[in-house]
Amino acid sequence: xxxxxxxxxxxxxxxxxxxxxxxxxxxxxxxxxxxxxxxxxxxxxxxxxxxxxxxxxxxxxxxxxxxxxxxxxxxxxxxxxxxxxxxxxxxxxxxxxxxxxxxxxxxxxxxxxxxxxxxxxxxxxxxxxxxxxxxxxxxxxxxxxxxxxx
Numbered sequence: 001x002x003x004x005x006x007x008x009x010x011x012x013x014x015x016x017x018x019x020x021x022x023x024x025x026x027x028x029x030x031x032x033x034x035x036x037x038x039x040x041x042x043x044x045x046x047x048x049x050x051x052x053x054x055x056x057x058x059x060x061x062x063x064x065x066x067x068x069x070x071x072x073x074x075x076x077x078x079x080x081x082x083x084x085x086x087x088x089x090x091x092x093x094x095x096x097x098x099x100x101x102x103x104x105x106x107x108x109x110x111x112x113x114x115x116x117x118x119x120x121x122x123x124x125x126x127x128x129x130x131x132x133x134x135x136x137x138x139x140x141x142x143x144x145x146x147x148x149x150x
Contacts, residue, residue, distance in 0.1 A: 004119065005118040005119055005126065005129055006129075007114050007115055007118075008116075008129060008132050008133045008136055009112075009113065009114050009115075010111075010112070010136050010137070010140050010141065011110060011111070011113075012110070012111045012113075012140060012141055012144070012145050013105070013108060013110050014108050014109060014110075014111060014144075014145060014148035014149070015108040015149055016108050016109065016148050017079075017104065017108065017109055018079045018102040018103065018104045018109040019078065019079035019102075021079075021102050021109050021148060022052075022078055022079045022080075022082070022102050024144070024147060024148060025050070025082070025102075025111075025144065026050040026052035026076075026082070027050065027052060028147070029048050029049070029050045029058075030047050030048050030049070031147055032143045032144050032146070032147035033048050033139065034139060034143055035047075035048060035060070037138075038135065038138075038139060039060055039068075039088075040060055040068040040070070040088055040089045041060060041062040041063075041066070041068060044062040044063045044064065045060055045061075045062055046061055046062055046063050047060070047061040048060050048061070048070075049061065050073075051073060052073065052076050052082065053076050054073055054074065054075055054076055055072070056072070056076070057069060057073070058070045058071040058072070058073065058084060058086075060088070068088070069087070069088075069092075070086065070088040071084045071085045071086045071087060071095065071098070072084060072085045072092075072095075074097070079102055080101070080102055081101045081102065082098075082099070082100045083097065083098070083099045083100075084097070084098055085097060085098075086098045086115065093120070094120045094121055095117065095120070096115055096118060096120070096121075097115070097116050097117045098113065098114070098115045098116075099112075099113070099114045099116075100112065100113050101113075108148075111140070111144070113136060113140055115132055115136065
């Protein structure tokens, strides 16, 4: 029997245009991503890099220069959408997929995030999905949302 687990979906309106929101989400990620609580290296996490081109990497750098891959960029259309695999702290074989859209609207843009592919995590899928549901609330809605108004 094949079960499909509903994706995590988040929406956020920000007071910056789609191009600026895309840049903040990608090249500006180190300014808003909460490495202290959402990293592989924990206390030794020093930086996060988002290479916003198809084939690019999303990775964390620790104090000693070690790189920990978080994901791979599948598709990137500046100011419009991003699609990337997502597996921080896990093997690529169980990577989920995250799609982020940037839709212009009056006074800024709407960010849409859809995180899917939970089935690959097997018996841990529902627990991981629940964790990311609240995790994206903090990371996207609070941290990214707060950075977009500065």
